[in-house]
Amino acid sequence: MKMKFNFKNVSKGTWVRIISLILLAINQIATSVFNYQLLPFSDEEVYEGVSTILTIILMVVNTWKNNSFTEQAQEADALLKQRKGLKK
Incomplete structure (x- = not known):
């Protein structure tokens, strides 16, 4: 083949x-x-660089995501999921 x-x-x-x-x-x-x-690059420089890059990536992802801590925000998320489910 x-x-x-x-x-x-x-x-x-x-x-x-x-x-x-x-x-x-x-x-x-x-x-x-x-x-x-x-x-x-030395091992220490590589470690420091990777740690910095991962920290930046995690900061961006965590700020970008919808973090709903209040009850109202969680209810709004549930309503949004329900409406998205109806559209599909």
């Missing part, structure tokens, strides 16, 4: 993940096999 690739319909997210994986694999091989560091 012959596989035929369709690169036109591949999502941007897939391309980002594949390219990131390839770059990380090249860096890992260069570091472990050839003892050459392609990315000029």
